[in-house]
Amino acid sequence: xxxxxxxxxxxxxxxxxxxxxxxxxxxxxxxxxxxxxxxxxxxxxxxxxxxxxxxxxxxxxxxxxxxxxxxxxxxxxxxxxxxxxxxxxxxxxxxxxxxxxxxxxxxxxxxxxxxxxxxxxxxxxxxxxxxxxxxxxxxxxxxxxxxxxxxxxxxxxxxxxxxxxxxxxxxxxxxxxxxxxxxxxxxxxxxxxxxxxxxxxxxxxxxxxxxxxxxxxxxxxxxxxxxxxxxxxxxxxxxxxxxxxxxxxxxxxxxxxxxxxxxxxxxxxxxxxxxxxxxxxxxxxxxxxxxxxxxxxxxxxxxxxxxxxxxxxxxxxxxxxxxxxxxxxxxxxxxxxxxxxxxxxxxxxxxxxx
Numbered sequence: 001x002x003x004x005x006x007x008x009x010x011x012x013x014x015x016x017x018x019x020x021x022x023x024x025x026x027x028x029x030x031x032x033x034x035x036x037x038x039x040x041x042x043x044x045x046x047x048x049x050x051x052x053x054x055x056x057x058x059x060x061x062x063x064x065x066x067x068x069x070x071x072x073x074x075x076x077x078x079x080x081x082x083x084x085x086x087x088x089x090x091x092x093x094x095x096x097x098x099x100x101x102x103x104x105x106x107x108x109x110x111x112x113x114x115x116x117x118x119x120x121x122x123x124x125x126x127x128x129x130x131x132x133x134x135x136x137x138x139x140x141x142x143x144x145x146x147x148x149x150x151x152x153x154x155x156x157x158x159x160x161x162x163x164x165x166x167x168x169x170x171x172x173x174x175x176x177x178x179x180x181x182x183x184x185x186x187x188x189x190x191x192x193x194x195x196x197x198x199x200x201x202x203x204x205x206x207x208x209x210x211x212x213x214x215x216x217x218x219x220x221x222x223x224x225x226x227x228x229x230x231x232x233x234x235x236x237x238x239x240x241x242x243x244x245x246x247x248x249x250x251x252x253x254x255x256x257x258x259x260x261x262x263x264x265x266x267x268x269x270x271x272x273x274x275x276x277x278x279x280x281x282x283x284x285x286x287x288x289x290x291x292x293x294x295x296x297x298x299x300x301x302x303x304x305x306x307x308x309x310x311x312x313x314x315x316x317x318x319x320x321x322x323x324x325x326x327x328x329x330x331x332x333x334x335x336x337x338x339x340x341x342x343x344x345x346x347x348x349x350x351x352x353x354x
Contacts (some may be wrong), residue, residue, distance in 0.1 A: 102149070103150065172200070201219060
């Protein structure tokens with residue numbers, strides 16, 4: 001059986017050597033045609049030139065970027081996101097910068113594969129030269145921090161400094177050593193974290209503004225702050241005691257806020273009652289005084305009648321408090337006993353009981 005019959009009458013597959021030989025043959029034929037027709041070569045060169053010009057003339061700037069155009073070594077301008085045109089063939093050089101992205105510089109540690117891995121991994125390099133700092137009371141603290149920053153001015157970022165990121169790192173490290181050196185170690189390890197971060201951000205931005213390198217500091221965040229390994233157990237005891245102290249203070253303030261307002265409320269209640277009693281007594285005394293003045297006025301008009309009326313009213317008030325009292329004139333003879341309705345009812349009830 002022939003190979004053509006076995007393969008359905010088609011040609012057998014070519015070997016790599018046969019493919020290369022066929023390609024070189026066609027290339028040689030194409031070269032001979034170009035040699036015979038000079039216009040074909042010109043058209044090909046013109047097409048290649050046109051395509052290359054188009055490919056090197058247009059560029060796209062992403063939404064989080066800005067583009068800087070440098071023409072023959074001279075700054076031309078900064079361009080926002082979108083499609084733009086530039087001079088081709090390397091006349092205009094393009095620099096794209098992530099101006100909308102928040103970059104970060106890490107100190108005392110390095111992050112590895114934070115986006116690719118499920119758990120963030122850190123470099124095992126020894127970076128104590130960055131993180132070891134001297135506090136104001138001559139103790140040592142191991143401080144790790146992160147500076148978040150943005151490129152505020154692409155032109156200044158590219159041309160005002162040869163390595164703006166290196167400048168940022170040097171400034172931030174110097175400022176944080178200064179901030180930590182102004183505080184005692186207990187404050188650095190416990191309560192001074194937020195204040196130190198705020199001070200470091202402000203001072204770092206002030207220095208960068210003087211350098212004028214087009215960087216804006218977004219935030220300074222302190223990460224782990226630890227004492228040296230040798231004295232870490234003692235510092236942990238200090239921190240624990242500090243936390244216990246704050247707990248007791250909070251409990252005392254809670255009791256104070258509960259007892260003191262209640263006592264103040266009771267005191268205000270007593271004062272209010274005393275003021276009300278005072279007003280009642282004063283009003284009563286004022287009424288008695290006015291009543292006495294009115295009686296005196298009537299007495300002055302008719303002394304005898306007023307004196308007699310007062311006497312009768314006084315005796316009536318006194319004798320009304322006694323039960324079974326009988327007043328007898330000694331000059332009266334054969335006086336019959338006079339009983340009140342109350343006495344009569346009492347006698348009848350006693351007789352009925354017998």
